[in-house]
Amino acid sequence: MVTLFLDLLILLLSLYLLIRLFINAREAFLKKRYPKVQCSRCGNCCRIPEIPITHKDLGRLVKATGKPAGQIVRFCPDSEMEFDAESGLWIAFKSGKKAMVLRKKSERCMFQTNDCACAAYEARPQTCRTFPYSVEFEDVKCLTVCDISLNGVLDCNAAKCSKIDIDKLLTEVCKENREDKEYHRLIKSWNKSSPSGNTADFLSYIGF
Ligand code: SF4
């Protein structure tokens, strides 16, 4: 009986090691063979979409720009934005569900300059740091990469290049995932307890 148990244990351990080997090899492959592109500063990603941000992004922007939170974000109804009900972005207000997005000025992000640079570059939101990449992880802790691709949600004119700082990108994506989860948890809790609050109440609830 003891021998059978030990055999089973060794078999399971070997299987686990094999799977780990496979996952590590795939990750090493992906880290070399992902699409490598460099932003051409066409400005489309700062102009076309509504850009949802988190409480952490907002905190960094407030600190860097000195502007009050209410001048940086607005609350966008679902008629203006195509995010599914499960995205975790929808905040329940008396007037209906809305998502917190960056304000625009003349149809472009309020921070985009005339030459398509970012006036808040050092404090730009995580989603701006990782676009146009889309990275999936094997696990919730973002320990193992399972896919690196280009996000096809809008017309991006990034040009092919020979190398990017992949470790920096992965660090930014992990941070983005972590902060998104925290923000979505805050929204979930708000939606359960304060659906009759207004947008100023929500900003105060997330610390502004
Ligand atoms: S914050 Fe900067 S990078 Fe992000 S959308 Fe606005 S201008 Fe573009």
Ligand code: SF4
């Ligand atoms: S759409 Fe692509 S190429 Fe254009 S500014 Fe954004 S990341 Fe750069």
